[in-house]
Structures are given as C-alpha cells and as structure tokens.
Amino acid sequence: MTGIRRSRDVPELVTRAREGDPRAVARLVSLVEDGDEVLPQVAAALAPFAGDAHVIGLTGSPGVGKSTTTNELVRIFRKQQKRVGVLAVDPSSPFTGGAILGDRVRMQDHATDPGVYIRSMSSRGHLGGLSAATPQAVRVLDGAGCDPVVVETVGVGQAEVEIAGLADTTLVLLAPGMGDSIQAAKAGVLEIADIFVVNKADRDGADATYRDIQGMIGLGERAPGQWRPKVLRAVAARAEGVEEIVAAITEHREHLQDTGELRKRRERRAAAEIEAIALGTLRARMEALRDGAVLADLARQVADGDLDPHTAAGELVTMTEAPNGR
Amino acid sequence: MTGIRRSRDVPELVTRAREGDPRAVARLVSLVEDGDEVLPQVAAALAPFAGDAHVIGLTGSPGVGKSTTTNELVRIFRKQQKRVGVLAVDPSSPFTGGAILGDRVRMQDHATDPGVYIRSMSSRGHLGGLSAATPQAVRVLDGAGCDPVVVETVGVGQAEVEIAGLADTTLVLLAPGMGDSIQAAKAGVLEIADIFVVNKADRDGADATYRDIQGMIGLGERAPGQWRPKVLRAVAARAEGVEEIVAAITEHREHLQDTGELRKRRERRAAAEIEAIALGTLRARMEALRDGAVLADLARQVADGDLDPHTAAGELVTMTEAPNGR
Incomplete structure (x- = not known):
C-alpha cells in the first residue's frame, strides 16, 4: 500500500471511492483507522458528499446473532437496490488492530457484491473508543455513496452507548436465556434502543424475554410524540422476521425526519466527532x-x-x- | 448530603475516611463520581496516603460469576485481616448513574463488615469511560486504607482494556460454553489477563475452555522472565478453587515487585490518570x-x-x- 500518503492524492482517492472503487474505499478507511496525517485532507474532500446516509447501529452481547442479522439486513437492502456499507467494530481488539473473525469470514454472502462494502475495524484502545475513528469511517462510506451504513458492535459496555451517539437508528439484539433481560434492564440499553430484536425467537424463553422488554418499555416515561421503542421477534438464521426489522428501521427514520430529531441527532453526532x-x-x-x-x-x-x-x-x-x- | 461542598471541609473528610468512617469514604467516592469542583482538593489531600494498595481487576462476560467470585475473594482477604475495597463498575449504565443491581444486593455477605467497603459506580458515559472516574475512586479507597482494592467490571469491550490499565493484577473470568473461548481468543483479552479463571468448572465444557486458553497462552511470545498467565479452575459458588486464586494473585504481585514491573505499571497508571x-x-x-x-x-x-x-x-x-x- 504505497503512493497515497501525500495529501495531493486525496481528492483523486475520494473521486474513485465515489465512483464505487472498493480499493479506494478500503484505502480511505485504512487512513482513518491509522490516524494518518492526511486525515484532515480526507475529511475536507468528503465533507460535501457525506451526511446523507442513514446510519444504523446494531449491538448486542456475543452470541445473539449480530452478524447473521446484519447479513440478512444487507440482503434486503440490496433487493431495494441500495448500496450498503457495513462497519463491524470490534472494541475488544485494541492491540492487534483486527478481530480474528475478520472481513473474510464475516457475511460471506455479500463478499463478491460490488454494491456492498464490508469492513472490520478495531477501536484500538483509542481514547473515547469508538468515538474517535468510527464516525470518520462512517463518513467515508457515506461519502462513497453507501446508504444505509450499518455499524455492528459487540454490546455491553461503553461501545453500546457510543454506537447510539453515532447512529440514526439503534437496534439492540437480544436472545432468550442469555441473561440479556437483566442486562437490558440496565437503564443504558433501554435508553439507547430504538428497536429491540429478540433473535432466536424459536428458542425456549423467547416469549419471556419479549415480555420483559415490553414491560420495561411500558415503565419508561415518554414525552408526547416521542418514539416508543419497538420490540420485534426474529430468527435471522432462517431469514424470519427480517423484513419487519427493515420496515421498523424505515418507520423510525421517517419519525426522526418528521419530528426534526434526525437533524438534532446529526448535529449531536457532529459535535461529538x-x-x-x-x-x-x-x-x-x-x-x-x-x-x-x-x-x-x-x-x-x-x-x-x-x-x-x-x-x-x-x-x-x-x-x-x-x-x-x- | 450537604455540608461538604466546601474545599475547607475536605481535609477533615479525608481524615475521617482514613479512620475508617464508611460515610466519609462514601462521600469522597460520590464527589469523585460527580466530578465535584472540590476534586483537586480531594486528590491533594489523598496524595500522601494513596499508592500502596494492590489493585485487582476482575472482568468477564455477564453470567460468568464475577460478583460471586469477588465475594469469595473478599472472604479470604478478610480472613487475612486485610481491609478490602470493592468497586463494581458498571459501564452499561451511563445515564442513570447506577446499576439496578446496586450496592444493596451485591455481595450481601459483607454488607455489615466494617473492614469491607463496597461501592457500585457507573462510568456515566464519561469520555474515556472508566479512565476518568475509576482511578480516582481507587485512590479514595487506597487512601482510606483499603488494600487490596478489587475493581470488578463487565467484560467485552473497552472497559476490559481500561481495567488492565488500572489494575496491578488482572483476572479474566470465563465460564464453559458461553462463547468465551472465541472472545478470549481475541488478542486483547489474552494480553490483559495475568490470571484466567475458568469458573463454573463443574460444568460441561470446562476442560475444553481450560485447554483452549492454555493453548492460546502457549502460542504467545514471551520475553525471558516475563509473567506467564496462569489458568485456574474454580466453582466460586461453592468456594472451590478460590484460595488458589488468591495465591496466584499474591504470586503475581511478588513477580511484579521483583521485576520492577509494579513500579512501571503504577507510573503508566498515573500517566493515564x-x-x-x-x-x-x-x-x-x-x-x-x-x-x-x-x-x-x-x-x-x-x-x-x-x-x-x-x-x-x-x-x-x-x-x-x-x-x-x-
């Protein structure tokens, strides 16, 4: 990877990324991930083109089926002729700069589809974790014409909260019998989720998890006109309930637009960035x-x-x- | 909670905390958690007394038995006549400032023991997560004469790495069949753990988890004289294998002292703080x-x-x- 260390090459790189050249997109994300010195030029070149993509955050504990669900969401967005960006952020790999479950094994269904750009990132122990590099990587995918951009991250912890600051719509995945109910009960998750998905809904305990979440949402206070988190059931591994998730995401985005909340969220996101x-x-x-x-x-x-x-x-x-x- | 907002009250508060007054300790931790304006005075008053406690980090996914294990460790340290501080940090509750599973239900065994100070903290979405408030809270417990101080936090994510920066000795808890092997395989956890504990070792899959971890440790490169992470088995709920954990912690501390690494870790910690x-x-x-x-x-x-x-x-x-x- 040589030859694009100089700032005068950046505009050409951005042009190529906008034309859909996956290598140019990859190079830009790498520059962001490495905190390269040309980052200010990258940001300046992207600014006129970025800011329109719907950013979907997807989080949950290990084993709830995040990758499978993302894979299914991508499939449906592709049927809708959308160009999709996926950032799989792995905050538990700060040292090596990459997860063992890297790009190649994730979401193989879409590995050869030029309309899908998939990238694993680690947050590398940056101060502020996700907050430092991920928004800039989202901006790259957005500027390259991806809409939506799905940001998938392992839940429990700071990352979960940061993803909500980054996303327009935050999905929290749960699975029956994983102690997720108690985790979800913690106010943090309740406040960040726009949509709850009880995945693996064919398993024992799914109804209990569903009811727990519904009950907790019912307890929360909500201003008039405020979004009430949706709770959906899915079996992503069998593609069941996934169309409904996409419909809920669309509905949430329309709600954000109608209420002016989308603009507010984006200004908050820009301020944090x-x-x-x-x-x-x-x-x-x-x-x-x-x-x-x-x-x-x-x-x-x-x-x-x-x-x-x-x-x-x-x-x-x-x-x-x-x-x-x- | 009134009357200790003024900086001239701080030295008295620190004196009372050092004498073992739990309300004074609680008040100091609250001042830290709230980012109170008298914090510089608190830090200055504590500086001469803090810095000696052995800080033990304990992390792991939800459900591996962190609280139970902490409870058992405290029991053994108390038998050794040690004054023990416990900070249960919950990074998933940034909004409300406290977990639902708060101080009262955690570690009830020691709730009335004046030689144990237990406190739940949330990281409250601070930039830098744990890194902002927790070290200062550790300093309060340390300055108040607690040694060791156990910092327990939910694993997976940034928090896990931050706990390693904070602790002299980091314990990573695993349980069989929770997908922890894959999680642990991620370089981050391998690099932060001084001691692995396969808890719930009476369950199916414990041997496989134990072997997985041993295998991965074997693969890692290590300089001569460098600590080789220990892997222990325990059933904390039945108090089995817990004496061995304490022995390993002691051995690790001695190793740190003998090699000069303790001093280095503490300087690194101070720099981060x-x-x-x-x-x-x-x-x-x-x-x-x-x-x-x-x-x-x-x-x-x-x-x-x-x-x-x-x-x-x-x-x-x-x-x-x-x-x-x-």
Whole structure:
C-alpha cells in the first residue's frame, strides 16, 4: 500500500471511492483507522458528499446473532437496490488492530457484491473508543455513496452507548436465556434502543424475554410524540422476521425526519466527532511534550505520592497551551 | 448530603475516611463520581496516603460469576485481616448513574463488615469511560486504607482494556460454553489477563475452555522472565478453587515487585490518570466556550456539509487556547 500518503492524492482517492472503487474505499478507511496525517485532507474532500446516509447501529452481547442479522439486513437492502456499507467494530481488539473473525469470514454472502462494502475495524484502545475513528469511517462510506451504513458492535459496555451517539437508528439484539433481560434492564440499553430484536425467537424463553422488554418499555416515561421503542421477534438464521426489522428501521427514520430529531441527532453526532478529534489533537500534544518526558516526570511524582493527579494535570494543560515556554 | 461542598471541609473528610468512617469514604467516592469542583482538593489531600494498595481487576462476560467470585475473594482477604475495597463498575449504565443491581444486593455477605467497603459506580458515559472516574475512586479507597482494592467490571469491550490499565493484577473470568473461548481468543483479552479463571468448572465444557486458553497462552511470545498467565479452575459458588486464586494473585504481585514491573505499571497508571483529568479539563473548556454556542455552531456547519470535522476541531482547539480572543 504505497503512493497515497501525500495529501495531493486525496481528492483523486475520494473521486474513485465515489465512483464505487472498493480499493479506494478500503484505502480511505485504512487512513482513518491509522490516524494518518492526511486525515484532515480526507475529511475536507468528503465533507460535501457525506451526511446523507442513514446510519444504523446494531449491538448486542456475543452470541445473539449480530452478524447473521446484519447479513440478512444487507440482503434486503440490496433487493431495494441500495448500496450498503457495513462497519463491524470490534472494541475488544485494541492491540492487534483486527478481530480474528475478520472481513473474510464475516457475511460471506455479500463478499463478491460490488454494491456492498464490508469492513472490520478495531477501536484500538483509542481514547473515547469508538468515538474517535468510527464516525470518520462512517463518513467515508457515506461519502462513497453507501446508504444505509450499518455499524455492528459487540454490546455491553461503553461501545453500546457510543454506537447510539453515532447512529440514526439503534437496534439492540437480544436472545432468550442469555441473561440479556437483566442486562437490558440496565437503564443504558433501554435508553439507547430504538428497536429491540429478540433473535432466536424459536428458542425456549423467547416469549419471556419479549415480555420483559415490553414491560420495561411500558415503565419508561415518554414525552408526547416521542418514539416508543419497538420490540420485534426474529430468527435471522432462517431469514424470519427480517423484513419487519427493515420496515421498523424505515418507520423510525421517517419519525426522526418528521419530528426534526434526525437533524438534532446529526448535529449531536457532529459535535461529538469534532470534540473527539480536538481532544485527540490535544492528547497528542501532551504526549509529545519534550518527547514524552513531561508526562513521564509528572507520572513518576504522582506514583511517589509527591504530587496529586489533579495538580499534575493542571501543569500538563498549562504546558500544552504554551509548548515553547511562552 | 450537604455540608461538604466546601474545599475547607475536605481535609477533615479525608481524615475521617482514613479512620475508617464508611460515610466519609462514601462521600469522597460520590464527589469523585460527580466530578465535584472540590476534586483537586480531594486528590491533594489523598496524595500522601494513596499508592500502596494492590489493585485487582476482575472482568468477564455477564453470567460468568464475577460478583460471586469477588465475594469469595473478599472472604479470604478478610480472613487475612486485610481491609478490602470493592468497586463494581458498571459501564452499561451511563445515564442513570447506577446499576439496578446496586450496592444493596451485591455481595450481601459483607454488607455489615466494617473492614469491607463496597461501592457500585457507573462510568456515566464519561469520555474515556472508566479512565476518568475509576482511578480516582481507587485512590479514595487506597487512601482510606483499603488494600487490596478489587475493581470488578463487565467484560467485552473497552472497559476490559481500561481495567488492565488500572489494575496491578488482572483476572479474566470465563465460564464453559458461553462463547468465551472465541472472545478470549481475541488478542486483547489474552494480553490483559495475568490470571484466567475458568469458573463454573463443574460444568460441561470446562476442560475444553481450560485447554483452549492454555493453548492460546502457549502460542504467545514471551520475553525471558516475563509473567506467564496462569489458568485456574474454580466453582466460586461453592468456594472451590478460590484460595488458589488468591495465591496466584499474591504470586503475581511478588513477580511484579521483583521485576520492577509494579513500579512501571503504577507510573503508566498515573500517566493515564493525569492525561484523563487534563483532557476532561480541556473538554469542559471546549463545551463552555460561549456557553456551548461555539461547538454547536461548528456542529451545525459540519452537519450541513459546509465544514469538515477536522477543520472544525482545529478551530475549537484554537479557541480553547485563547478563550478571550487573545
């Protein structure tokens, strides 16, 4: 992979991505994932074209059938002649930059379809996790003409919440008998899900899970006109109930448009993205101060108990603002 | 909860916490969790006393028996006359500030033991998740004389990695037949675990899980003298294999001390904590610029496609550094 490290190559790369060249899309996502120095140019070149795609977040615990469900959703979107982007974000692989279940084995049904772009990403322990690289990767797929863009991530944890900040429509997948009811009971999941899918609905306990979720949604307070989360049943492995999921996604998007909430969500998303990039810049500056010696010195003093971390942080902020000792 | 909002009350509060007053400890943890403005005073008052506790991270998927195992570990540490702190961090509850399974139902065995301080925390969607509030809460328990401090968190995701950054010794719990092998296979978990515990080892598939983990550890490269992760079996619900976990924790701590790695980990931890606080300060400044109007304006332009997020972030950083238009 050489030859596209220079900023003057970026506009051509974006043009090729917009024409549907999967290698150009792949290269752009890699630049985002690597935090390449040409990222500002990439972002600038994409800005006029990005921002229209419907971003669908899909999350759930390991084993609930996320990949299978995504695969089925893609199939239906393709029948609707849509160009689909899929980002499978794996926040548990911060070190190696990739999941063992990589691109090749995921969603093989669509591996050769030029109308589908599938990519696995790791969040690589970035501060802010998903919030740093994923929105920019979504922007690449969006700018390349993918609509919808599906962002799939393993649930439980911070990632789940971040996906909701990123998505227009958030799907939370559950499966019977996996302790998901208790997990879902935690307010976080209830507040992020626009659509619940009880997958593997042919298994024992599916009705109980369905009722649990319905019950909890019933308890929540909702302003007039506010979206009431839908609860659906599916057996994605047999393609059952998947058309209904797509219908619910469409209905939710129309609701967002009609109420002006879509615009609000996108502004919130943009604000979070701007902030994440700004903090990344500042963080890099902190770590670069005297080639890292400033932070290391402060850390040593804190570890010794000679300095508290707040005072140390204050010194670090001051030095970041005046890196040349102004 | 009134009367301790003023910074002049902080030293007294720290004194009371060090004397073992659980209400003082609780109040300090609340101040940390709320990001109270007296936090710098709290940190300064704790600095001379904190830094000695052995911090044990315990993570794993929902249902592997984390609370039960923590409960058993606490029982053994208490037999050893140790004062124990437990922080149960729930990163899936960012909105409400608390899990449904709160302090009261967790680890009831020790609810009335004054030598055990147990607290649930949510990470509340803080940027950086655990990295912002949890280290400061650990510092409170440490400063209050708890040693060890056990930090328990739901696995899979960013939280898992962050716990490793926070802990001296990281335990990863697995259970047979939960798809954990595949999860564990992801490099992230392998690299963070100092000790693997196959819990529910009386169940079918325990041997396979045990062998899978052993096999994967065998594949990893290790420098001479580097710790080889231990793999243990336990049935925490019947208190089986738990003494062995404590012995392995002790052995790991001795290894860290002998090799100088303990000091390195603590400096790394301090660096991460300093950086998280510094970034929190800068973030608050960004959000406060013209009462939030600056970020909102930039977000609107990005949502419109008139500006790209990198350029917007650059403007935000510049304005944060010169908030008065210098």
